Amino acid sequence: MSASVSPDWIAVDWGTTNLRAFAMQGGTVVDQAQSDQGMGGLTTDGFEPALRALISPWIAAGNLPVIACGMVGSRQGWVEAAYRAVPCTPLDTVLTRAPASGGLAVHVVSGLSQAAPPDVMRGEETQIAGFLQLNPGWDGVICLPGTHTKWAHLSAGEVVSFQTVMTGELFALLGQSSVLRHSLDPDGWHDAAFAEAVGDTMAHPERLAARLFGLRAGQLLQSTDGAIARARLSGLLIGSELAATKAYWLGQNLAILGTGAQARAYRDALALQGAHAIPADTDRATLAGLTAARRLLREAT
């Protein structure tokens, strides 16, 4: 951290498996640090030490306000930040204070809930808020690929409805823990096999259950390449997701918030259906969202 640039607050993205902290001056990152002390591996007493281990250099001269989003606000987290029910803006002026010692003020962003069909998100609301900061006035549907991919319908600055699909977790479980693991290349890819599988599942979503074991049998009987099998599994699952979420993306203004292979797979699958999504960067959106949360908090207090 440069001595000439002093942070005035700290942004924290605290998920199940990772903790990332950013020393901020206004909307600008002046330093950052991260650890693997995600919420999933911590008990109540572990949160404050885990955070202080990262931010202590930044608060040596005095406390700075901390704004945190993600699973840190779940019932098993540091403090439960109650869900806010949609339709609502992605962020509120009220944050939940976590119990920290020595006057350290840690404010946790609430997740969103939906009564019917029942659904929840925690962390993505901050990314959505950041996306809206970076794209003022944007209306449409935003897809946030992940372990649990979220689809959110945004209108006039509010989240109107949303839908979670466990495609990322299913892909990991089937690819790493099921009998299919013997037939999949851990990293390979094959565009045509992916496209064919997406098309098959979109056209016949009722056949999904019968298609999965074929990946194993195809390798045993026809020595199907593991990269092809992996791309097919991804295509079957993403195709199934697109069949289930058609109301979210068909004929909508679309954005995909994510980078890397998973986001590209979603973009390709949607493009195969004639739906073209604009890409957006997750880290930028998260920081813009936490910055917006801090501004709302200051305006309210």
Place this chain on the structure above:
Amino acid sequence: MSASVSPDWIAVDWGTTNLRAFAMQGGTVVDQAQSDQGMGGLTTDGFEPALRALISPWIAAGNLPVIACGMVGSRQGWVEAAYRAVPCTPLDTVLTRAPASGGLAVHVVSGLSQAAPPDVMRGEETQIAGFLQLNPGWDGVICLPGTHTKWAHLSAGEVVSFQTVMTGELFALLGQSSVLRHSLDPDGWHDAAFAEAVGDTMAHPERLAARLFGLRAGQLLQSTDGAIARARLSGLLIGSELAATKAYWLGQNLAILGTGAQARAYRDALALQGAHAIPADTDRATLAGLTAARRLLREAT
């Protein structure tokens, strides 16, 4: 083992996780033994000791022929017993001899394969043969629920085609290893929730991907009972399987080979669709199948 009843051969059911051996006199079990030395935990050198540990009392006075079915005949098993391609009878006169010492003759039953769509079975062919022994002349479709459920179309004593669905493995992975594990009772059940979920997925199989996370959200937001959530997950997955295998069961003469809760769930789900399956016992079928394999072997040699 009663001294007055001497076995004349040994039947072995050797799967991925278990090994079961039966001292047989003709078609009658005179003694039995089992261990957890399934094929999945053994290397090539481990098979003979694992088998001898169970059968040594029975062969103290002299070797007896051993007939084995299941994953012991896979490429990673004791000896690879090449797949036979359908359409064919479930059993053949030719078995594959495993490399055992001291003149012990271990004959392994072949699995079945299907070229298109690619599929394989290993072990179930013996159960199907046994079912046909116990129900001579039976034509129709037999469902064998399991980790990988099999549906087989039988006609004139042959397996015409078959289909594997990974429902059992998916249910275990989602129920025990995914985020849903927090919301499911490990043993509970709820008939009405199961029936509703089967009906939902049958009517709208394209919605499956969007329904799974709702089990978690329903528990977080509405404190849905874990037994209800577990029955719903089973219903969603079995409903998805029935949607995918409709050609196998709609308007067919049906049998379910299996006992216990899983077989009952399949029978209930089919009955909800107006399809009534006769139940059949797996252990009886396995022993009848191995007995038929032994008879075929003796006739051929």
